[in-house]
Amino acid sequence: MATENMRNESRNINDQVKKTNQIFVMKKVAMIVGLAAALGFNNAKAADWNWNGDVRERFESQHISPKEDTNTDTTGSSRVRTRVRLGASVWINEELSSGFQLATGDDATKETISRNQTFTGTFQPKNFYLNEAFIDYHPTALDGKINLLIGKRDVSNTIIRVDNLVYDSDLTFEGATLQYGKDANGKEKDGLIGIAGYYFLNEYNSTTTSSPYLYIAQGAYKGEINDISYLFGAGYNLYKNLQNLLIVDTNATAKSTSVPANWTNSGYNVAELFGKIGGQLSDTLPWKLYSQYAFNTASQADHSKIIDSKRKAWLGGVTIGDAKQVGDWALDAKYVRIQRDAVFPLFTDSDRKPVDIVNINGFEVAGTYHLVQNMTIGARYYQYNNIDASATAYNPKLHQLQLDALVKF
DSSP: OHHHHHHHHHHHHHHHHHHHHHHHHHHHHHHHHHHHHHHTGGGOOOOEEEEEEEEEEEEEEEEEEOOTTSOOOOEEEEEEEEEEEEEEEEEEETTEEEEEEEEEOOSSGGGGGOOOEESOSTTOOOOEEEEEEEEEEOOGGGTTOEEEEEEEEEHHHHSOOSSTTTSOTTOEEEEEEEEESBOTTSOBOSEEEEEEEEEESOOOOOSSSOOOEEEEEEEEEEEEETTEEEEEEEEEEEEEOGGGOEEEOTTSTTSEEEOOHHHHSSOOEEEEEEEEEEEEEETTEEEEEEEEEEEEOOOTTTOTTOOTTSOEEEEEEEEEEOOOSTTOEEEEEEEEEEOTTSSOTTTSOOTTOSSOSSSEEEEEEEEEEEEETTEEEEEEEEEEEESSOOTTSOOOEEEEEEEEEEEEO
16 A cells, blocks of 8 residues: 555655646747747748659650661660659749759760660669759849849749740759749740840959850740730840860760860851741630741851851741640641751750761651559650761761650649
């Protein structure tokens, strides 16, 4: 009996100690909160986070055939590739937003315009890199009409981009951009649109070597007439100091190699015209026509490597459907012609090259189907050949098929 009373008394003492500790902790927390409020820390506001990403798995079959009147065997290859992107856009307040994105990729020169990684290397893990990191300041004093972007940002959200004649969709610019007529998510608003951007290609800490850079200026107008939407505009892409451009290539033995001489010793001052119009064939079936034209205004008089008759490029295409909802589909077809000195080769789409990234012409056809919520499947066929015969006296033709499964979240 005495033992039981001692146990009960011990429990009561422990309960009192616990209550005393809880009261002490509560008072301490209250004191810290009060102190924070007195110092003004209660003015901090919660940021609005919007996470997003996608996973794409691709099977790619490629064949390059020689000129039809030869008996040389066709060369070809197949591979499976993956692309993963994960990031967030953060709305901090009415005047400030930011964002970042991680993506698969590679340090190699060719991966400037690709975020794919090939299934190879005996199951080794794939690399992730910083694909986007930017600050977007849009002062309320200017009614949110102006965005000042600083950092590394997706090309389509940075400038006005109709298709990939000049810039591939995987490219992310690094520098500063002033936007008028785009919202904070990088989408074009109705009315006038203006872009001015300054981007770093390499940075030299030197008083004798000038850093190569890219300057872009664009103007466009977006509107609608009788349920037909349209966007028309023009741009100018000025590359400076390309003779000093060096590309770090982790696959090269020396780890640093020069790009081909005809790229860096040639001038690229690319004027561009672009446009698209669209409407509805039915309530659920949209259509779109789009086109781009590019002309390199740099000439042989200033850059000896340029051939004046090979400075034009153009692209035209049509899309039916958008595959945005489950059960929806989309079809796309385009024709592309890029002469040798028309656009900077490192930034245009590399998927369509038979041998050269430029000096090509041909077509693509593609289809997409929205299979289940947030997942589409698709196929794209490429057929391209070099405009001019290569040094080996034949004109190779590219036949390429890509099969994609894409999940967005």
